[in-house]
Each structure stands twice: as C-alpha cells, then as structure tokens.
Amino acid sequence: MLTSSALVLAMTMPGLALFYGGLVRNKNVLGTIMHSFIILCLVSVMWVLWGYSLAFGPDVGGVIGSLEWFGLSGVGGDPNPAYGSTIPHQVYMLFQLMFAAITPALVTGAFAERMRFSALLVFAALWSTFIYCPLAHWIWGGGWLAKMGALDFAGGAVVHISSGWAALACALVLGKRKGYGTAYLAPHNLPMTLLGAGLLWFGWFGFNAGSALGANALAASAFLATNTAAAMGALSWMVAEWLHRDKPTTLGAASGAIAGLATITPAAGFVGLFPALLIGLTAGVACYAAVVWKGRFGYDDSLDVVGIHGVGGAIGIFATGLFASKLINPAGANGLFFGNPGQVYIQLATIGAALVFALVGTFIILKLIDWTIGLRVDAEEEERGLDLSQHEERAYS
Amino acid sequence: MLTSSALVLAMTMPGLALFYGGLVRNKNVLGTIMHSFIILCLVSVMWVLWGYSLAFGPDVGGVIGSLEWFGLSGVGGDPNPAYGSTIPHQVYMLFQLMFAAITPALVTGAFAERMRFSALLVFAALWSTFIYCPLAHWIWGGGWLAKMGALDFAGGAVVHISSGWAALACALVLGKRKGYGTAYLAPHNLPMTLLGAGLLWFGWFGFNAGSALGANALAASAFLATNTAAAMGALSWMVAEWLHRDKPTTLGAASGAIAGLATITPAAGFVGLFPALLIGLTAGVACYAAVVWKGRFGYDDSLDVVGIHGVGGAIGIFATGLFASKLINPAGANGLFFGNPGQVYIQLATIGAALVFALVGTFIILKLIDWTIGLRVDAEEEERGLDLSQHEERAYS
Amino acid sequence: MLTSSALVLAMTMPGLALFYGGLVRNKNVLGTIMHSFIILCLVSVMWVLWGYSLAFGPDVGGVIGSLEWFGLSGVGGDPNPAYGSTIPHQVYMLFQLMFAAITPALVTGAFAERMRFSALLVFAALWSTFIYCPLAHWIWGGGWLAKMGALDFAGGAVVHISSGWAALACALVLGKRKGYGTAYLAPHNLPMTLLGAGLLWFGWFGFNAGSALGANALAASAFLATNTAAAMGALSWMVAEWLHRDKPTTLGAASGAIAGLATITPAAGFVGLFPALLIGLTAGVACYAAVVWKGRFGYDDSLDVVGIHGVGGAIGIFATGLFASKLINPAGANGLFFGNPGQVYIQLATIGAALVFALVGTFIILKLIDWTIGLRVDAEEEERGLDLSQHEERAYS
Amino acid sequence: MKKIEAIIKPFKLEEVKDALTELGVYGMTVSEVRGFGRQKGHKEAYRGTEYTIEFVPKTKIEVVVVDNLANKVVETIIRTAKTGSIGDGKIFVSNLDEVVRIRTGETGDRAI
C-alpha cells in the first residue's frame, strides 16, 4: 500500500507534470510543471491538517466530514475498519492524499499557459477544500452517494469527472490563449509528454490496484483491467485517428492510453477482462471524438482535460453500472448485464451530481478569484511566457 | 509481484522507449518511442487473448500451449501450482505479459530509423505469436527444453537471445540506413538514453528479483546478482573502451550496464556473488567487442541489439551452465563447477535452439511482410524522418 | 524492503543524476550524469567486497567493522538479529548499499563542471572506504556514536552531513569554476532537474519508509513525516524567496523539497506530524538562506550541496534531539520536548563528529589526489566542457 | 538585385510573410537571431543568483528581389512588422552582384 502511495505520488510529479509540461510551448514549461508540483506540496499539507478530516472524517449529514480529525488527531497506526481493516489508518490516509493531490493538478491542463501563479495557489486551496473534499466524502467517505450505492472503484467521479468538468469551467472563465486557432501552439517536447504518459501508466497501477487495499486477487484483477483498458484505449484512439486523419500519431496513442486509464478507473475492481477491453475501446474512440469536437464549441481547454478526463470519467462511471459483477468483487454490486438495472440509475445520478457540482462550484471559485486578485496574466506576460513572467527562470539555456 | 510487474512495464515504457529514443536522430525519436509503446499496447491485448495460452497453456507435444486458456478462461485468482503456488494465477500471467511485451520491443532497435509503421505493427503481432510464444513455451511453459532441464531464470534465451538474434535477421533484411558509415548518425539526446538506462536497471529488479515469485531470500539473492552484474558490466565496458580507444564514454558505461543485466538474466536466481561479478565482467568486455566488430561484418544493427542482447543472452545462458548451484536455488540444478557437466550441454542446446529459431523464424516473417505490404520507408521518407513521414508530428518545436 | 532498495537505487540513477545533470551547462551534462552513474557502479562492487564489512561487520573498537564479512562471507539469506530480525541479512545489506552509493554521488555537486574523470574515480573509491564506511559504522554499525545513543533514522549524519561537509572541502580545494560570478552559468535544462527532483522525492520514501525495515505502522509514520516535510520545505523556500526576491521560482520550490527531505531524514521514524511540519518549514527557510549567503563566503559549491545537505542534515539531527518521541518509535528515545534534554547533547556531538570527520577527511583525500594525479581539468578542457574533453561525447546533437 | 534584411519581432513573422507573398515575393530565408538595442532584455534567477540577459530573441528575414520591387518590400515590412513599441527592429538594404538558382543554374532576375 505504501508502495502504491509512492506510485501515485510519482503520477503527479514527475508523471503528470511532465505530461503537461511537454505539451505546452517552450516558454511555459516550468510554469506548467510548477502547477502540478506546487499543488502536490500544498495539498500534502492541507490534507493532513483538514482535508482528510473533511473528506473521510465522521459524517455530517451525508454531505461532509467533520473536523474532528483535524491534524490527523485520531488517525494513527491502528486500522480504521471503515477504511481497510488490515492496514494502518495512516496508510489509508496517505494513499488518499495522493488522490487528493493529483485531482486539482489534472485541472491545470485547462488553463495552461495563461494562469497567474498566485491565482493558481488560491484556486488550488479553495478547489481542494470546497470541491474535492465534499465529493470524496459523498462517494468514499460515507456520504449520500455512498449510501445510495454508487460504485467508483478508484475515482472515476471523484478524480476524473470532478477534474474534467472543473476544467470546462476553467476554459470558459479564463478564455482562449492568445493566438488560439491562428498561431503555432504545438507541443514543445513530445518525448517529455511520452515519458510522462509512461510514468502515469506505471503509477496508475498504484491508483487502481492499490485501491484493492491489499496485494490480493482483487488487486490482480484490477491490475489486469487497468492494463488492458490502457492498451485498448491507445490502440483504439490510434485507429480512430488513422481512419479519420490518415496518420496514427504518437501523441494520439499516448492520449488514448490515458483515456483508457481514466475510463477504467471507476470500474477497475468490479469488472473482468472483456468489459475492460470494451471500456478501453470506447474510451479511445469517444475521447478522440471529444477532443476533435472541442474545436466546434470554441473553448480552449488547452490540454484537453474535458475531452479525456471529463468524458472518460463519465463513460467509466456509466460502464461500471453496466458491467460490474459480484463475481469479480463480492464487496461491490452487480450491473445491468449482471441482472441489476438499478445500478445504472445510481451511476447516472453519480455522474450528474459530480459533474454539476464540479462545474458550478469551480465556476464560482474562479469568479471570486477573478474579482479579487485576478486570474489571468496580462497580454505582455502571456507573450513572454509564464516561466519568465511568473518565475524569472528559463527552462532551457 | 504486482509491483514487479509494474516495474517491468516501466522498463518497456518509458525505460526502453527512451533508451532507444535518445539514440536515434532528432527526426526519428517519436517513431522510435512509438515502437516500444505500441508494442506494449498490442502485446497487452494479444497476450490476454491468446498469447498466454499459447505460451503457458496446457502443453501440446512439447512445442506449444493449447488455446484452452484463450481470453484467460480458467486463469483466475487461484494459484496455478505449476506457476507459483503462492500467487494468484493472474498475477503470474501479468508478470509474464510484461516479459512478452518487452521482448519484441527490444528487437526494434535493429531496424530503427527506417521501418514503416504499418509493417511494424504486423511484425510485432506475428513475431509475438509465432516466435515469442513458442520459445516461452519451450523453456518456461513445460515444453521440450524445459523437459530437458534448461535453466533460464528470467529470460536469457526467451527474452535476450530471441530478441538479439531476431535483430540480426532484421538488420540483414532491411539493409543499412541511408548514410550509414558516411553521414553523422550520432545519438540526438544521450541524457534521454541515460534516463532510459536508469529506468531499465531499476525495472530489471522486477524482472530478475520478481522471477523468484515472492519476496524471499531467493529474491534477495537474485537482486544482488543483478545489481552486481550490472555494475561490473558498466565498469568493464568502460575499462575496455578506455584501453582500446583512450576515452571512457558515458554511453559505453550505460551500454555495459545493460549488457551486464542482459547477461545475468538467465543466471540471476542460480548463482552467487562471485559468479555474478565474473558474468558482469565478461558481459562488458564481450559485448563491447561485439559492438566494435559489428563494423567488420557490415550489417547495420542500428542500436546494437545483436551485440548486447544477442551476445549477452548467449553468454548468460552458457554461464548459467557453469555456475548454477543448488545451494543458491534448490529448485534449480548444479552447473559444471558444481559437479554437473551435463548442464553445459543442455545450456548449449538451449542457445542453439533459441538462436536458430529466432533467426530463421524472424527472417521468414520479415520476408513475408516485405513481399506483401513492404517493410521499409522510401528514401524520401527516410530523409524526412519517421516522425513527420509516419506520424506527421515533430518531437521538439 | 527490496522494493525500497530499488527505489533508493533509482534515486541515484536516474534521480540524482538528472537533478544535477539539468543544473549544469550543456557541455557538462554527460560528465555530471556520469559522476552519479559510475559511483553507483563502483560502490555496488566495493560494497559487496569490503564496504559492507567495514561498515556493518563485527565491531573493532567502536571505530570500524572488521573485514570478516569480506565478499559477503556470512551474509546470507538468514536474518541478522542486529539488522532486522524479519528480513534476510542480504536484503539489509542491499538496502544499505543504496545509501552507500548515493552519499558520494551527492558530493559530486560541489565540484561539478571541473573534475577530472580519473580523479573522480579515485576520489569515490577512497571517500567511500575511508569516510563513509567509518561514519556508517559509528552510527549504524554499533560504533561509538551508536553506543552513545545517537539517533539518525535514515542518514541525516551518515548521508547528509557527511556529503554536505565533504562538499565544502571539495569546493575549497578545487576552487571556483572559470567565469564564476561573471559568466552565464545558468542551469541548461530545468525540466530535467525537476524530473530528477520528482524521482528523488519518490525514491526518498524507500529511503525513509524503508528504514523502518518492514511494511508496518512505523513505515507509515515515516512516510507521513517524509512527505510532509518535503511539501513544507518546498512551500517555505518558495515563500522565503518570494518575500526576499519578489518571485517564487520552480527551482526554488524543488530545492526546498530536497532540503525538507534531507532535513527530515534523521527524524522521519521518530517524530509525529507537527514536528515534521516544523522541520520542513525550517529546512526551506534555513537552506534558502544558506544558499544565498554562499555568495558572501566566496566558495563555489556549484550545485549547493553544503547549503542543502550539509545545513539540512545538521538541522535534522539537531531537531531529532528536540522532537523524538518514544510514542512514535518505542525503539528510539525521547528528545528535549519529551523530557530528555540529554539527547540534545548526544545529537550535537553527532553533528560535530560527522561534520569534522567529513570535512577534514575529505580535505586530506583531495590533497592526496591533487598531488598525485591531479584533480582538476585544465583551462582549455574546462572551456570545451567535460563531455567532449573527458568522454568525447556530446549530450545533444 | 537588392537584398533586404529585416530584423523583426518573432511573432510578426507570419504576418510579414503573408504580406510579402501577396506582393508577389515567393521566396525568403529566415533565421533566429538575438538582438541588442534600446529594448531591454530580461532577468533570470537561479537559487538566488541573478543574471540579466540583454539580448532579445528576434527573427531575421532575408529577401532578394529585383531592384524595382525593393521599395515596395521595405514598405510592406514596415507596415506589417510595426507594433509601435521599442524593439520593432530594422531593415537593411544592400546591393547584390549576382543571384543564381542552384537547381537550374539560372542567374540574375530570372533566378529569384
């Protein structure tokens, strides 16, 4: 479990940091890496102080945890039966910390290359406290969605829907980058992105297999589903792109793998091999379509967080309602194809609740920041790049 | 074990992908990374469908596994006594998947910078099915070499001889790169290669220590042998180069480490400290010589797969026949120096069988592809590079 | 534990190698990476031959271990009760190997961009044998500091004070780089450094949590302290820099995280959450100040090993004397704030002993090398860079 | 034939190129340069060490045209490369003795 936590940490930094860092232009790479890195630091501190308590502490009306566990008081070496009876409570808390850190880091892809650094810090603090913690509580901390029976193995809603649809709010509120649609905004270093993608895949085993809370047969099954969906996602995005645009791209294959991973996340511990293949297949095609269609809607979700995590997470939660099986995980529930159509409604409600909450909540937070300290760098700073304007550093020299 | 599987995954992508990616020219880096990446995806799917069954399924005449386990039917959470009595059968299957993925990825170094992408996909699919699966069956799946008593702890024959000598067939059939011997074909990014080498070494612990199928004293011993041989390989290649060419190079040290790792692979779980030192020493010198002599034979094995994996794997299998000891691993056998000269013949037969099968089989596969869809990009595409011609992308901008 | 060992290996290479490699100029990147890499190889061999025996073998007068365990004789699969009663003795030895490898690699930051490669090899061999092994013996191998009751969980003195103050000797003996203070000596590739920092953080869990010698509640607590101090270190360095220089930098945040990690190292397994927060906070501010003040003293500790590891390690050992608590680790001792002021003196003695021994010992070794084979490249080689002058290679082309 | 060299702000390249193409100039050669002038550069800082970079990234365009097009080209570049703020750059015009097209060996105005 501690190994899994370390793996998930490595997903945020260096994994996600490099994945995003390679996709931006030369002049913004440090600023972009810094987003993930400083969020990891910030959440690491907030989580042990109040975040974990809000998300997983004693339930208050199904909506939020109490602050009883502030500063980890009462969260020690003994297992907490609600969160894994075989592992120290602190281990569970650390594992959850890593999820809490990566989720706001995922959001940053939406406003890459134009966010003020101070605004980023405030945003991360507010978002983590007011969006992530409640959502995590609803689904994993014994909140109202948990009571309804929502299935989300490793964060399809808590992590991917929440970050993906928060990203949409970000793209809308911050507006397009200068030169969007006219200038050359191509990724400055795709090998860096591919390295990041590789580390993400690697770390995702911690994410999904670790969510089995032990090195057992369920972890193996989750590992299998995760790997299969990632591979299928890469292949199906590649084929979709090949047919649609005549060339299979490397970035496409990597994006497809991430789409597959995001999509299988909620289902990993509930489904068998063939559903995993199908989920990966769908993820690749659907997220490719979402990314291509983005152009039509005209928002600049710079690194495609909506198209990959938002869409992928929603599909994954829905698919869990179809394919979940008690044969795979007796602690779960059956889905539609295993005779329990009711689960589909629960999953749809989960999607709706998470999506709307993330979208609206993020919108409010952003507007508040914009009115107070301002969200976006000014035009000249954007031209010079975040690295020089926000940090007085250059990535390469 | 799952951790080991994740480590071996990381060897292929990003480890090997970056190791190879750094060694090619600027214009081919994405194409080269893509080779490893897409093979990982492809094999991930093929393996769970039919590959594992062919390699490890119920034996058919000592030559191949049956298709009884197609789609993992019957491969579940319960241990299969033949493949580790303490771990879920799926875990063993996943661990083996990672080996199956990296092996064809290793081959790609031989035809770097000139293979058509569609041909690569077909090649990987055929090679994995018709070369890797039978070989794995012969040695690990209860096939004829296993019955003969061949010792190959973690893939000296199955992984390294097979990929190394397949690489020779590739270099011969595809021919030299344009400009080989005249133009400046130096690696475009050695830090990338060194990062890849570091990740390979890191992942190799999963490879070799994981093959002990448990976190026990045998795993520790395999870990020790692995680390020792890698270090000695690096030092001995460095010294050989220093004496021979007056300068020790960084790429040389890294290549020596990989040579040491490849060579110790079959022996890791059967030998003690001093044989490991000796094996590493031999690996560094011998593989350096092989790489330098390549020039004399005039084939363009672009990234030296033959010289490192082909030669290293063969030396390793042979050395296992000399140094294996039941004191280290009671489940193994003794080698020549522990009173069992017969093992040497078995090991030689294993080398011969694997080498010839890989060489000839690969040759046939390549010729088939060449006659049908064509193997090699045309001269103008080669000039523009794989990244633009095959994928319409550029690595850096 | 083996996983932890692999993690710590990855700290040296690629972690530290890239962290340092990114901080130097283009023309020295391979030479710099090679320092860490070849030290890892060298120590891997020396350690199993004589290093482990010197450091952890049967005590000789409290000063050094005997050579009884030369070549690991007697270090096998059975646990050694003094070094973990639940893990094979070889596992403990391997874990310690990784510490022995990273410590001299840390030192290399002090003389980056100007050390002759042959001198580096000799230095590493002598330093490891005559500085590291005795120090490790004093504190962890049952030597005199251990008997006094010194607390150093994962190497605040053994690893960080020793490397940090050895670095000061190096900076003084080798002198400044050409152009120090006038030419543009900025890091050539900060994303590489950030990737290295990420891998270091990731690997440090192996370092600190692994030192609990088992996956238990103590490991969780050490993991928590490690992560918290790293995060706080990054934030506090960032804030200090923001206030002092008006801009928060990415390199600053990363340096702060490393400072936090170095500082918590000796305390990780003895302190709870709030001390960890405080230690991280202090680390970030104090190491930032140390790095800024370096300018006043006028030595060129090129990559700030003194300011980060030397200062951080000393603060950490001292803080352990304040905050250690038997509630966290019954096998430890209480510190000042838990009613045991005596521990503070022991810790101060530990700092003094390690600092003076490393400083003076390193000074002697360097002078010896300088008089015999020469330490520093000549002016023209320094101008061309280590990569071409020492290795005839270029990093990028 | 005249050779016109213009040092411009990099983000103006596309616009200048399009305007020249419209004018009937179908060839040009571009390179990345660093400029030193009235426009100030930037500061960088690494672990407390500050560097002031006085050179600013600029793009250099070289266009060779027949004599009577030279004025129009200069005017076009001024029009499209101008932002009005310091650092817009300079145009240098010089005379060429000869132009050759390598592919055909053509010389003079026909080679352009």
Add this chain to the structure above:
Amino acid sequence: MKKIEAIIKPFKLEEVKDALTELGVYGMTVSEVRGFGRQKGHKEAYRGTEYTIEFVPKTKIEVVVVDNLANKVVETIIRTAKTGSIGDGKIFVSNLDEVVRIRTGETGDRAI
C-alpha cells in the same frame, strides 16, 4: 573580395564543403536557416489540430573569397548542391569593402 552566400539543402553541406576545400577554399561559415519558396513544407498534427509549416530547414553557407575565385566557387556549389528537385536553393554574390583576420589584424586578400 566577394562574399558568396548559398542557401542549400542541409544534407548537401558535407559534399559542398569537401568540394570547396578541394578548390582551395579553407574557410567558411555555416548557419541553420529556414527557407520559404516553391518547395512546400510539411504538415503536423496534434490531437486533431493541424498546422502547416511552410518553412523548410535549409543551411546557409557564407564564403568570402578573392574576386577571381568567385566564379569557380559559384560553379562548384551549383555542381555539388544540386539534386535537380525543387528547393535546391540559391546563391547570392555581393561585394565586400574589407576583410580582417582578428588574430593577426591582417586585412584584404591576405586575411581570407
């Protein structure tokens, strides 16, 4: 003294350099440039967004020679840099007022 600038295809550099050396030209200065002309560039695509890059990588060679070598140098470049396909590049010849060798301060033909 004449200054000869040639824009050529990058992979031809080695050949041109060798031919010039044979001719007795022992010095030249080379830079990476991007060319725009009849030769079309390439397309790139990232997650469905396409960019058309109209500039083609080219290499620029600058050689300064005494007046009476100029023609031979131009001919040699044409011969060696030519592939016959579009984009082979151009040669520009212009006049220099003065050449100085920094090391010695020599000027004129002796400085070349």
Add this chain to the structure above:
Amino acid sequence: MKKIEAIIKPFKLEEVKDALTELGVYGMTVSEVRGFGRQKGHKEAYRGTEYTIEFVPKTKIEVVVVDNLANKVVETIIRTAKTGSIGDGKIFVSNLDEVVRIRTGETGDRAI
C-alpha cells in the same frame, strides 16, 4: 552606412558587446553559426563509432554604423575578440544602401 559582420569565439561576445557599447554603438544583432577554417574541430565517439566534427561553434555579430564609425568599430572588435590563438575569426565590412527603423520609419543614419 556600413555593415560590419564579425565571426568571433562565443565566449568573447560579452566583452565585445561591452566595448562596442562604450564606443556608442547601441545596437547589434547576434547569431549562432558554425565555422570551418584553420582551427580544427573535435572528435566524438559512440559505441566505438567515431565522428570528426570539423565545424566549430562561433558567434556572428552584425553591426550597422555610420561610415565614419566603421573603422573604430573594426578596431574595437579586433582588440576585444582577439585571443591570439587560431580561430579568433574574421571581420567583413560591406556597404549598405539603406537602413530603416521599423518602429518610426526613419531612414539613413538617423535609423541606426
């Protein structure tokens, strides 16, 4: 107006720039080039394969000045860029027909 191009050793750039600034030359344009000449390049080796790189990294400075400053600029560059060892580089002086400041449209000496 004269255009002065100097090919110098890269680490001399700062010194030359400072000296020119002192002289009252407030603008220049700099680029990275590779030089081929008497100074030999370096060897590289990768897994036993050796390459000899004949080109040496150099920095090219372009300065445009009014006619009567040209000599002083040349002298200053010689003084500051000289190390006395082979490869110090060359200075080329040529004539310009016209100079324009893009920001203002000024031409001639006032544009410099």
